[in-house]
Amino acid sequence: MKHVRHALQPEMGFLIGREEGVRLKEAICGELAEQxxxxxxxxxxxxxxxxxxxxxxxxxxxxxxxxxxxxxxxxFLILAGLKAQHRENIEAALSVGGKAxxxxxxxxxxxxxxxxxxxxxxxxxxxxxxVITARELFEAMHYETIxxxxxxxxxxxxxxxxxxxxxxxxxxxxxxxxxxLSLLPRPK
Numbered sequence: 001m002k003h004v005r006h007a008l009q010p011e012m013g014f015l016i017g018r019e020e021g022v023r024l025k026e027a028i029c030g031e032l033a034e035q036x037x038x039x040x041x042x043x044x045x046x047x048x049x050x051x052x053x054x055x056x057x058x059x060x061x062x063x064x065x066x067x068x069x070x071x072x073x074x075x076f077l078i079l080a081g082l083k084a085q086h087r088e089n090i091e092a093a094l095s096v097g098g099k100a101x102x103x104x105x106x107x108x109x110x111x112x113x114x115x116x117x118x119x120x121x122x123x124x125x126x127x128x129x130x131v132i133t134a135r136e137l138f139e140a141m142h143y144e145t146i147x148x149x150x151x152x153x154x155x156x157x158x159x160x161x162x163x164x165x166x167x168x169x170x171x172x173x174x175x176x177x178x179x180x181l182s183l184l185p186r187p188k
Contacts, residue, residue: 001163001181002039005080006031013049021058028063029072037074038163040183046081056090061097067160068099076160076183079103079112087112100159102183109184111161119159122152126162127182133167134178153180 006028008015015021032041043060045051051059063077079090082105094100094113103112109127111120125140126132132140137149156162163181 001076001183002036003042003185004031004035004039005042005044007044007046008048010048013047015048015051015055015059017052018054018058021055021062024055025058025062028059028077029066032063032067032072032075032077035075038165038181039074040076040078040163040185042078042080042185044080045083045086048081048083048086051086051089053089053092056086057093057097060090060101061093061099064099064101064160065097068158074163076163077101078183081105100161102161115159115161119152119156122149123156123161126153126156126180127184130182130186132180134180137180153178156180 008024028041028043032039035041060079066072067075067077079101082090082103087103087105091112098114100111100113100115102109111123122137122141125137129136134146134150134153137153138146141149143149153162157164157180161183163183164178165181167177167179
Protein backbone atom coordinates (compact mmCIF):
# COMPACT_ATOMS: atom_id res chain seq x y z
CA MET A 1 0.00 0.00 0.00
CA LYS A 2 1.21 3.46 -0.89
CA HIS A 3 0.68 6.08 1.85
CA VAL A 4 0.16 9.75 1.08
CA ARG A 5 -0.23 12.44 3.74
CA HIS A 6 -2.66 15.34 3.33
CA ALA A 7 -2.18 17.94 6.06
CA LEU A 8 -5.28 20.00 6.75
CA GLN A 9 -4.29 23.66 7.14
CA PRO A 10 -7.44 25.56 8.08
CA GLU A 11 -7.44 29.31 8.46
CA MET A 12 -7.26 30.11 12.18
CA GLY A 13 -7.23 26.35 12.93
CA PHE A 14 -11.00 25.86 12.62
CA LEU A 15 -12.98 23.60 10.28
CA ILE A 16 -16.52 24.85 10.63
CA GLY A 17 -19.61 24.42 8.49
CA ARG A 18 -20.83 22.26 5.67
CA GLU A 19 -19.58 24.69 3.00
CA GLU A 20 -15.98 24.36 4.20
CA GLY A 21 -16.42 20.58 4.39
CA VAL A 22 -17.70 20.42 0.79
CA ARG A 23 -14.72 22.45 -0.44
CA LEU A 24 -12.27 20.16 1.36
CA LYS A 25 -14.15 17.02 0.29
CA GLU A 26 -13.79 17.95 -3.37
CA ALA A 27 -10.08 18.70 -2.94
CA ILE A 28 -9.48 15.40 -1.15
CA CYS A 29 -11.45 13.39 -3.72
CA GLY A 30 -9.47 15.13 -6.47
CA GLU A 31 -6.22 14.20 -4.78
CA LEU A 32 -7.36 10.59 -4.36
CA ALA A 33 -8.39 10.41 -8.03
CA GLU A 34 -4.83 11.31 -9.07
CA GLN A 35 -3.31 8.51 -6.99
CA UNK A 36 -2.64 4.96 -8.22
CA UNK A 37 -4.73 2.07 -6.91
CA UNK A 38 -3.99 0.81 -3.40
CA UNK A 39 -3.19 4.29 -2.13
CA UNK A 40 -4.07 5.28 1.43
CA UNK A 41 -4.60 9.00 2.01
CA UNK A 42 -3.81 9.95 5.59
CA UNK A 43 -5.85 13.03 6.46
CA UNK A 44 -3.74 14.80 9.10
CA UNK A 45 -5.65 16.91 11.66
CA UNK A 46 -2.53 18.01 13.60
CA UNK A 47 -2.95 21.70 12.66
CA UNK A 48 -6.71 21.69 13.30
CA UNK A 49 -7.92 23.16 16.59
CA UNK A 50 -11.63 22.43 16.10
CA UNK A 51 -13.81 20.57 13.62
CA UNK A 52 -17.61 20.67 13.89
CA UNK A 53 -19.94 17.77 13.08
CA UNK A 54 -21.23 19.18 9.77
CA UNK A 55 -17.71 19.76 8.44
CA UNK A 56 -16.65 16.29 9.68
CA UNK A 57 -19.65 14.81 7.89
CA UNK A 58 -18.57 16.28 4.54
CA UNK A 59 -14.85 15.84 5.09
CA UNK A 60 -14.87 12.25 6.39
CA UNK A 61 -18.27 10.56 6.03
CA UNK A 62 -19.07 11.79 2.52
CA UNK A 63 -15.55 10.96 1.26
CA UNK A 64 -15.95 7.45 2.71
CA UNK A 65 -19.36 7.16 1.02
CA UNK A 66 -17.81 8.02 -2.35
CA UNK A 67 -15.01 5.50 -1.79
CA UNK A 68 -17.48 2.78 -0.80
CA UNK A 69 -19.67 3.57 -3.81
CA UNK A 70 -16.70 2.75 -6.05
CA UNK A 71 -16.19 6.26 -7.41
CA UNK A 72 -12.49 6.02 -6.56
CA UNK A 73 -11.75 2.29 -6.60
CA UNK A 74 -8.99 0.94 -4.41
CA UNK A 75 -8.25 4.27 -2.76
CA PHE A 76 -8.59 4.55 0.99
CA LEU A 77 -8.83 7.14 3.76
CA ILE A 78 -7.42 7.10 7.28
CA LEU A 79 -7.24 9.91 9.85
CA ALA A 80 -4.16 11.04 11.76
CA GLY A 81 -3.27 13.56 14.43
CA LEU A 82 -6.67 13.51 16.11
CA LYS A 83 -7.33 15.31 19.38
CA ALA A 84 -10.17 14.36 21.73
CA GLN A 85 -12.42 17.08 20.31
CA HIS A 86 -11.83 15.96 16.72
CA ARG A 87 -12.60 12.39 17.67
CA GLU A 88 -15.87 13.27 19.41
CA ASN A 89 -17.33 15.20 16.47
CA ILE A 90 -15.99 12.84 13.81
CA GLU A 91 -17.46 9.87 15.70
CA ALA A 92 -20.83 11.66 15.89
CA ALA A 93 -20.79 12.16 12.11
CA LEU A 94 -19.67 8.55 11.50
CA SER A 95 -22.43 7.23 13.74
CA VAL A 96 -25.14 9.11 11.83
CA GLY A 97 -23.61 8.05 8.50
CA GLY A 98 -23.09 4.42 9.56
CA LYS A 99 -19.42 4.49 8.48
CA ALA A 100 -16.11 3.44 10.07
CA UNK A 101 -12.55 4.67 9.58
CA UNK A 102 -9.10 4.18 11.09
CA UNK A 103 -7.82 7.00 13.25
CA UNK A 104 -4.48 7.70 14.91
CA UNK A 105 -4.09 9.71 18.09
CA UNK A 106 -0.88 9.88 20.10
CA UNK A 107 0.70 7.12 18.02
CA UNK A 108 -2.08 4.55 18.60
CA UNK A 109 -4.48 3.35 15.89
CA UNK A 110 -8.15 2.63 16.50
CA UNK A 111 -11.30 2.12 14.48
CA UNK A 112 -13.88 4.90 14.83
CA UNK A 113 -17.53 4.52 13.90
CA UNK A 114 -19.98 1.72 13.23
CA UNK A 115 -18.58 -1.80 12.79
CA UNK A 116 -19.97 -5.09 14.10
CA UNK A 117 -17.76 -6.93 16.57
CA UNK A 118 -17.01 -9.97 14.38
CA UNK A 119 -15.72 -7.62 11.66
CA UNK A 120 -13.60 -5.75 14.24
CA UNK A 121 -12.04 -9.05 15.34
CA UNK A 122 -11.19 -10.04 11.75
CA UNK A 123 -9.85 -6.53 11.11
CA UNK A 124 -7.53 -6.81 14.11
CA UNK A 125 -6.04 -9.99 12.63
CA UNK A 126 -5.56 -8.34 9.21
CA UNK A 127 -3.85 -5.35 10.84
CA UNK A 128 -1.63 -7.56 12.97
CA UNK A 129 -0.58 -9.69 9.95
CA UNK A 130 -0.35 -6.83 7.44
CA VAL A 131 -1.24 -9.14 4.53
CA ILE A 132 -3.58 -12.13 4.76
CA THR A 133 -5.57 -14.57 2.62
CA ALA A 134 -9.01 -15.97 3.41
CA ARG A 135 -7.40 -19.31 4.27
CA GLU A 136 -4.97 -17.67 6.70
CA LEU A 137 -7.82 -15.76 8.41
CA PHE A 138 -9.85 -18.99 8.54
CA GLU A 139 -6.97 -20.72 10.33
CA ALA A 140 -6.25 -17.79 12.67
CA MET A 141 -9.88 -17.27 13.72
CA HIS A 142 -10.97 -20.96 13.73
CA TYR A 143 -14.09 -20.22 11.71
CA GLU A 144 -16.50 -23.02 10.81
CA THR A 145 -15.87 -22.61 7.07
CA ILE A 146 -13.45 -20.76 4.83
CA UNK A 147 -16.49 -19.04 3.32
CA UNK A 148 -16.97 -17.22 6.64
CA UNK A 149 -13.49 -15.70 6.42
CA UNK A 150 -13.98 -14.83 2.73
CA UNK A 151 -17.27 -13.11 3.52
CA UNK A 152 -15.74 -11.03 6.34
CA UNK A 153 -12.74 -10.01 4.25
CA UNK A 154 -14.96 -9.08 1.32
CA UNK A 155 -17.21 -6.99 3.58
CA UNK A 156 -14.22 -5.17 5.14
CA UNK A 157 -12.90 -4.46 1.65
CA UNK A 158 -16.27 -3.03 0.56
CA UNK A 159 -16.24 -0.83 3.69
CA UNK A 160 -12.82 0.47 2.56
CA UNK A 161 -11.15 -0.74 5.76
CA UNK A 162 -8.72 -3.09 3.99
CA UNK A 163 -7.24 -3.25 0.51
CA UNK A 164 -6.83 -6.26 -1.71
CA UNK A 165 -4.79 -7.48 -4.63
CA UNK A 166 -5.05 -10.55 -6.87
CA UNK A 167 -3.26 -13.56 -5.49
CA UNK A 168 -2.10 -16.41 -7.67
CA UNK A 169 -4.01 -17.52 -10.73
CA UNK A 170 -7.80 -17.85 -10.96
CA UNK A 171 -9.06 -21.08 -9.43
CA UNK A 172 -11.05 -23.73 -11.25
CA UNK A 173 -14.66 -22.79 -11.76
CA UNK A 174 -13.80 -19.14 -12.37
CA UNK A 175 -13.17 -18.06 -8.78
CA UNK A 176 -10.50 -15.54 -7.84
CA UNK A 177 -8.13 -15.45 -4.91
CA UNK A 178 -7.02 -12.26 -3.18
CA UNK A 179 -4.54 -11.16 -0.61
CA UNK A 180 -6.02 -8.60 1.75
CA LEU A 181 -3.91 -5.69 2.93
CA SER A 182 -3.94 -3.61 6.09
CA LEU A 183 -4.31 0.13 5.52
CA LEU A 184 -2.20 1.00 8.54
CA PRO A 185 1.35 2.17 8.00
CA ARG A 186 3.87 -0.57 8.79
CA PRO A 187 6.75 0.21 11.17
CA LYS A 188 9.99 0.78 9.29
